[in-house]
Amino acid sequence: MVKPLPRLRLQGFNNLTKALSFNIYDVCYAVTEEQRQRYIEYIDEAYNAERLTQILTDVAEIIGANILNVARQDYDPQGASVTILISENPVIDKKAAGKEIISEAVVEHDEAPEASVVAHLDKSHITVHTYPETHPHNGIATFRADIDVATCGVISPLKALNYLIESFESDIVIMDYRVRGFTRDVKGTKHYIDHRINSIQDFLAKPIKSKYEMIDVNVYQENIFHTKMHLKEFDLDTYLFEEKAKNLSFKDRMRIEAQLKREIEELFHGRNLT
Secondary structure: OOOOOOOOOOOOOOOOEEEEEEEEEEEEEEOHHHHHHHHHOOOHHHOOOHHHHHHHHHHHHOOOEEEEEEEEOOOOOOOOOOEEEOOOOOOOOOOOOOOOOOOOOOOOOOOOOOOOEEEEOOOEEEEEEEEEOOOOOOOOEEEEEEEEEEEOOOOOOHHHHHHHHOHHHHHHHHHHEEEEEEEEEEOEEEOOEEOOOOOOHHOHHHHHHHHEEEEEEHHHOOOOEEEEEEOOOOOOOHHHHOOOHHHOOOHHHHHHHHHHHHHHHHHHHHOOOO
16 A cells, blocks of 8 residues: 655645556467457457446545446447546535536547547546457457556555456556656645655555566656566466467467567567567
């Protein structure tokens, strides 16, 4: 959990913005064109609007937010969009409170063949976009989920970190965490962070940390923290879609394993190998 600095008496609302962004990759190999198509169909069903809505609902609960409204839409042939309106504080019925409250939220999304989720938390938001993709020649199929959780006030997106990693088939995870802006105490002093952090790894559960190789690139002076990780173990069967390694020739197993390891290394480092 987030370790707070000594409690500050603030002038008003905590205006710090804590933003957690990460890409999660699932990599697999589909031998035939039909299997590659079924992989896309599997991903589209496993991470449809209903499932993504449940994931965001759970995130809202984990970070201590209150859901105001949910809207979602699946697309043909694939993809979905979900919007969740949430608030940091409990919802007060405006009629019961005898006050007039006017709020407006505008959500935009592209009609592209991927799943998109946007959630608003007062001045904060949660977004998830999914990108299933296959290559017609080399058999590699990838699924990428881009996730952003940005919060204002005392709510911390780091509380949902482990849940989000476990909610997707995470072969590779690339994470960025940044604290932006400032908040003032009653004396007028500006504070640029309100909790202690050395690395995103500090907030990962031990079972997750034991499964992944991890590296950090942190800029402490700017409150920017970057961690990338990939699974330590490589079992070809876990990367084959609708196929078993024992059914493939030794030559095919070696070729496919080399292709998958190359794909994982390129995605992990963010550059193509020469």
